[in-house]
Amino acid sequence: MTDHPAAPVLPRSQPWDASAYDRAFSYVNVLAASLLEWLAPRSGERILDLGCGTGDLTARIAETGAVVSGFDRDAGMIAQARTKFPSIPFDVRDGHAFALDAPVEAVFSNAALHWMTRADDVIRCVHEALVPGGRFVAEFGAGANVAAPIAALRSAVTARGIGLPVLPWYFPTPAQHATRLEAGGFEIHRLDYFARPTALADGQTAADWWRMFGPSVLAQLPADQVDDILRQVDDMLAPQIVDADGRWIIDYVRLRFIAVRRR
Numbered sequence: 001m002t003d004h005p006a007a008p009v010l011p012r013s014q015p016w017d018a019s020a021y022d023r024a025f026s027y028v029n030v031l032a033a034s035l036l037e038w039l040a041p042r043s044g045e046r047i048l049d050l051g052c053g054t055g056d057l058t059a060r061i062a063e064t065g066a067v068v069s070g071f072d073r074d075a076g077m078i079a080q081a082r083t084k085f086p087s088i089p090f091d092v093r094d095g096h097a098f099a100l101d102a103p104v105e106a107v108f109s110n111a112a113l114h115w116m117t118r119a120d121d122v123i124r125c126v127h128e129a130l131v132p133g134g135r136f137v138a139e140f141g142a143g144a145n146v147a148a149p150i151a152a153l154r155s156a157v158t159a160r161g162i163g164l165p166v167l168p169w170y171f172p173t174p175a176q177h178a179t180r181l182e183a184g185g186f187e188i189h190r191l192d193y194f195a196r197p198t199a200l201a202d203g204q205t206a207a208d209w210w211r212m213f214g215p216s217v218l219a220q221l222p223a224d225q226v227d228d229i230l231r232q233v234d235d236m237l238a239p240q241i242v243d244a245d246g247r248w249i250i251d252y253v254r255l256r257f258i259a260v261r262r263r
């Protein structure tokens with residue numbers, strides 16, 4: 001058996017079902033353990049978890065004695081986070097447009113920034129939220145992230161003469177994002193860009209991946225052609241991405257960084 005982490009099973013339409021998110025994303029917290037080491041929270045320091053989902057990592061940060069709060073754009077996620085961790089303040093806020101009453105020593109974000117497509121707005125808000133010298137520690141999908149499912153969908157759509165759908169994600173190259181951070185008043189202290197191939201749950205295919213993660217993309221296609229398009233996507237990808245154990249491996253790629261607000 002090859003060693004690939006299992007992929008999340010997300011609901012098919014957004015806003016997301018927070019309970020399904022919790023069932024599906026437990027592996028994300030395992031993979032994020034080393035990102036928490038990059039954050040290195042200290043007791044008493046104020047930290048914001050941006051795109052906190054249902055709050056599991058926020059709670060891990062709180063265990064260190066840091067004074068942490070969590071923001072997420074999805075009301076269902078925040079409701080679930082509040083139920084699970086009633087002592088932590090969670091709020092429904094958009095990462096593109098938020099301001100804090102008092103600045104924090106660190107902003108943390110895991111697997112959320114690729115859903116925030118206006119990166120300069122996010123960087124500006126994070127900069128304003130930090131004390132001078134404060135750190136922005138994050139990991140998200142970047143560069144060639146999920147290139148195979150995207151290429152297959154584009155190919156199937158083009159073959160039918162349908163216009164290419166707009167994707168709802170921000171996957172910058174490391175250089176693009178570093179340039180943005182520097183222009184936004186940050187100094188990069190550390191930056192990694194790495195592949196993290198991830199196995200879909202047993203029985204799931206690339207078509208399921210698209211239905212789970214790209215409902216807004218599929219909604220741009222003629223409804224009566226979606227099933228055929230996704231069948232063709234599976235046919236194209238199966239020889240490339242199904243491993244010896246019959247699992248579909250999605251080509252996740254991560255960008256991880258520590259950026260410090262210039263004084």
Ligand code: BEZ
Pocket residue numbers: 111114140141142145146169213252253
């Ligand atoms: C990601 O985690 O990289 C990702 C998840 C869903 C859609 C696109 C990217």
